[in-house]
Amino acid sequence: MPMIKSAVVAAAFTSLGLAACATDSASGGAASGSATSPASASRYLSQPIIPGMYTADPSAHVFNNRIYLYPSHDIDAGVPDDDQGSHFAMRDYRVFSMDRVGAPITDHGVALDLKDVPWAARQLWAPDAAEKNGKYFLYFPAKDRQDIFRIGVAVSDRPEGPFKAEPTPIPGSFSIDPAIFRDGNEHYMVFGGIWGGQLQRWATGQWNPNGSNSDLGQPDRPALTPKFAKMSADMLTFAETPRDLVIVDEAGQPLKGGDTSRRFFEGAWMHKHNGLYYLSYSTGETHRIVYATSQTPYGPFTYRGVVLEPVQGWTTHHSIVQHEGKWWLFYHxxxxxxxxxxxxxxxxxxRYNSDGTIQTINPMR
Incomplete structure (x- = not known):
């Protein structure tokens, strides 16, 4: 039985209590003075739903009619900033849940710690989760002892964990941002991210520390794409070699590396609405969440538009889930x-328009 820490940490959309949060930032809590004043809070479309702790990259799923959140857990580790994201030095995962959007959030405590992942050395980045046959699976990227990102999996009998990590990463896995998409009885993983996410170093299919043969610095080449693979029956390995999810423009041509307002950067998510497959992702340096659609989960996906305009911060990472007849966008x-x-x-x-397009959201008022 996992230890349940703080049965209810806060009501969603409430930010006025942030001023009281003064937990130690080394453990991931919000430091004293980090609160947002009521006046400045009014600038934002939405308010933090987990005040008192720094969390990001929220993967949302509905299990047993309850919304579960699997975010990364930000801490101030004292690591200098660099272009590879070394200062994102997260060390554990926590799971949160709520009956519905707007209800109080339950903090279920630490679900998985870096020290309990045999193969991982550092940087527990954005995770995701899935359920199959009463088992729950936590998928997560971390750097191995050679400082290469791999994707691991941990298993639990409960959606909140705790999770026990497999002794080795998923064979053939690489890069970051695993997201699990369920379509009927099948599960798939979409993953990958460039720059610090190292996807460009796998452009040839093999690890290349120099990242050659990618579109980076070559704006007229087809852009790198997220990777996609069906999961095995036991959910612990890939059932096939990961393949590209090609994203094309309205003329059917692959998006180019220099098309930074539309190209894939990181944080892919897949969902299905009215029989259509939606691939959404971050454009990175242009700070948007955008989306493309396809008639099949393998694509190609045709670019359609913007889901979320830039947030405060460098970029964001999202998930999309349906609950109680509405669709919800989680982001940071x-x-x-x-x-x-x-x-x-x-x-x-x-919200969707009648033609299936998504209404663009502006996170600032």
């Missing part, structure tokens, strides 16, 4: 800290 920004590596989770309703 830096309202609580003003620092890109100390983020906070938010949520807002996602």
């Amino acid at each position: 920004d830096t309202q609580m800290s003003g620092k890109t590596h100390l983020r906070n989770v938010k949520v807002t309703e996602l």
Whole structure:
């Protein structure tokens, strides 16, 4: 039985209590003085739903009619900033849940710690989760002893954990941002991220520390794409070699590396609405969440538009989930800290137009 820490930490959309949060930042809590004043809070479309702790990259799923959140857990580890994201030095995962959006959030405590992952050396970045046959699976990226990102899996009998990590990463896995998509009885993983996420170093299919043969620095080449693979029956390995999820423009041509307002950067998520497959992702340096659609989960996906305009902070990472007849967008920004590596989770309703396009959301008022 996992230890349940703080049965209810806060009501969603409430930020006025942040001023009282003064836990030690080394353990991931919000430091004293990080609170957002009521006046400045009004600038934002939504408010942090987990005040008192820095969390980001929220993967949301509905299990047993309850919303579970699997975010990364930001801490101030004292690591200098660099272009590879070394200052994102997260060390554990916590699971949160709520009956519905707007209800109090339950903090279920630490679900997995870096020290309990035999193969991992550092940087527990954005995770995701899935359920199959009463078992729950936590998928997560971490750097191995050679400082190469791999994707691991941990298993539990409960959606909140604790989770026990497999002794080795998923064979053939690499890069970051695993997201699990369920389509009927099948599960798939979409993953990958460039720059610090190292996807460009796998452009040839083999590890290349120099990242040659990618589109980076070559704006006229087809952009790198997220990777996609069906999961095995036991959910612990890939059932096939990961393949590219090609994203094309309205003319059917692959997006180019220089098309930074539309190209894939990181944080892919897949969902299905009215029989259509939606691939959404972060554009990275242009700070948007955008989306493309396809008739099949393997694509190609045609670019359609913007889901979320830029948030406060360098960029964001999202998930999309349906609950109680509505669709919800979970994302993060830096309202609580003003620092890109100390983020906070938010949520807002996602709406579709009659033609299946998504209504663009502006996170600032």
